[in-house]
Amino acid sequence: MKQSKFSFLSAAAIITLLVMALGSFSQPVMAADSDPNKPGDIPTIKTQTVHDQTNEKTAKDKTAFGGDVFGLGWYERPFDQNMGYLPFMDIAKILMNREDPNWVYVQMFMVNPLSEGDASKPLYGIEMDTDLDNRGEFILLASTPKGTEWSTEGVMIMSNSDNNMGGIKPVLPDTKLSDAKGYDKEVFNSGKGDDPNLAWARISPKDPKCIQFAFKSSFIGGAKGKFIWMPWALVGVQDLTKFEFNDKFTREEAGSPLKSDGATYPLKSLWGVDNTARIPSGFVPTGNMPGLAEPFQIKP
Ligand SMILES: [Ca+2]
Ligand SMILES: [Ca+2]
Ligand SMILES: [Ca+2]
Numbered sequence: 001m002k003q004s005k006f007s008f009l010s011a012a013a014i015i016t017l018l019v020m021a022l023g024s025f026s027q028p029v030m031a032a033d034s035d036p037n038k039p040g041d042i043p044t045i046k047t048q049t050v051h052d053q054t055n056e057k058t059a060k061d062k063t064a065f066g067g068d069v070f071g072l073g074w075y076e077r078p079f080d081q082n083m084g085y086l087p088f089m090d091i092a093k094i095l096m097n098r099e100d101p102n103w104v105y106v107q108m109f110m111v112n113p114l115s116e117g118d119a120s121k122p123l124y125g126i127e128m129d130t131d132l133d134n135r136g137e138f139i140l141l142a143s144t145p146k147g148t149e150w151s152t153e154g155v156m157i158m159s160n161s162d163n164n165m166g167g168i169k170p171v172l173p174d175t176k177l178s179d180a181k182g183y184d185k186e187v188f189n190s191g192k193g194d195d196p197n198l199a200w201a202r203i204s205p206k207d208p209k210c211i212q213f214a215f216k217s218s219f220i221g222g223a224k225g226k227f228i229w230m231p232w233a234l235v236g237v238q239d240l241t242k243f244e245f246n247d248k249f250t251r252e253e254a255g256s257p258l259k260s261d262g263a264t265y266p267l268k269s270l271w272g273v274d275n276t277a278r279i280p281s282g283f284v285p286t287g288n289m290p291g292l293a294e295p296f297q298i299k300p
Contacts, residue, residue: 036102037197039150039214043099050231050293052076052091052276054111059085062266064257072291073171073246077257077273078111078233083266088117089124089233091274092209096229096281104220106213108231113208114144120272122235124201124211127243129228129278130220134289135165139183139232139240140215142201150200150214152191157199157215158183158240167247171278171290178247183240226283228292236272245270 033040053067053076062083068076078090093109108124125141143154160183167178188198198219204210220227242248255268277293288298 034100034102036216039103039105039200042105042107042212042214043097046097046099048096048279048281050094050096050276050279052093052231052274054090054092055079055085056087056090056111059087061259063259066258068257070246070251070254070256071173072277073244073275074277074291075245075270075273075275077236077267077271079257079267079271080236081267081271083257086117086120086235086272087112088114088120089122089235089272089274091231091233091276094231094276096279098217098223098281100217101223102217103214104217106231107204107210108213108233109207109210110233111209114203114211115208117235118144120235122233122272123238124231124233125213126229126231127275128220130225132226132228132283132289134170134228134291135163136160136183136243137165138187139243140199140213141232141234141240142211142213145201145203145211148203148205150202152197152200154190155188155199155201155213156186156190157188157193159185159187160243161185166244169290171244173246173251177250178244180244180247181241182243182248220281224282227281228278228289229281230275230278233274234272236267237270245273 053065055065058065064076078086088110090111092111095107097105106126123141127136127139130137138157138159140157162181164180167174167180187193199215201213204212249270251264253268254270255266256264257267259265278291279293280296285296
């Protein structure tokens with residue numbers, strides 16, 4: 001029974017998640033325009049675009065639209081513990097651009113302006129697996145930027161000291177709750193770290209629903225670097241030693257945002273969390289990697 005329910009949910013989530021690369025006709029930012037120590041304009045060509053489910057239509061019924069698959073580490077939980085909707089942290093779209101020689105740019109669009117969430121102190125960012133073993137190495141997170149100018153204030157990068165992200169089965173729930181350390185080591189914090197200019201954030205000058213990030217391209221191996229990434233928005237659980245969540249909470253402890261999950265509904269300990277499936281950058285997966293977004297999954 002469990003198996004068939006799980007399959008159904010996976011299919012529902014996969015169908016509603018679309019990933020595509022988009023090109024446009026505008027000119028790229030030229031290398032001469034790029035400052036290696038401060039991000040600037042975001043290039044508009046060769047942008048990887050990821051769409052995520054949004055929940056504004058189902059929120060009045062206190063249920064998510066779909067896309068929450070605990071067994072794959074896909075969460076669609078922009079709700080408080082009373083299933084009240086948090087649209088300032090409901091990820092709708094994410095863009096990644098690697099055309100600048102110095103910077104990787106990420107833009108995350110929420111359903112409502114980020115300023116609506118100021119009292120909740122959300123964190124936004126991306127997790128990265130940089131050696132492609134399905135275990136995350138880094139998470140870059142920012143509190144809501146104060147303005148539309150690039151700043152390192154409130155931007156942090158954490159790493160993991162036991163190379164055991166995801167416990168026995170990375171991405172997937174371990175059979176027993178894991179004592180893996182999660183993201184426990186500070187690499188960068190508001191300009192403190194080996195490179196004071198490593199990572200930046202701002203509110204988009206054009207859209208108050210969009211937070212923009214920039215981090216040094218050299219951090220992920222430059223133009224040819226390969227990595228897996230996924231965006232996160234976090235309000236209810238911000239303890240980074242709780243990664244990966246499906247190893248640190250049982251399904252019952254975590255709860256579910258989907259009424260169709262029956263007794264597991266509603267959200268319990270794992271609330272106020274949104275992410276997407278896992279996305280490859282700089283390579284096309286040729287083997288089975290758990291939790292990948294549908295267009296990148298290898299069919300047996
Ligand atoms: Ca979402
Ligand atoms: Ca890894
Ligand atoms: Ca695991």
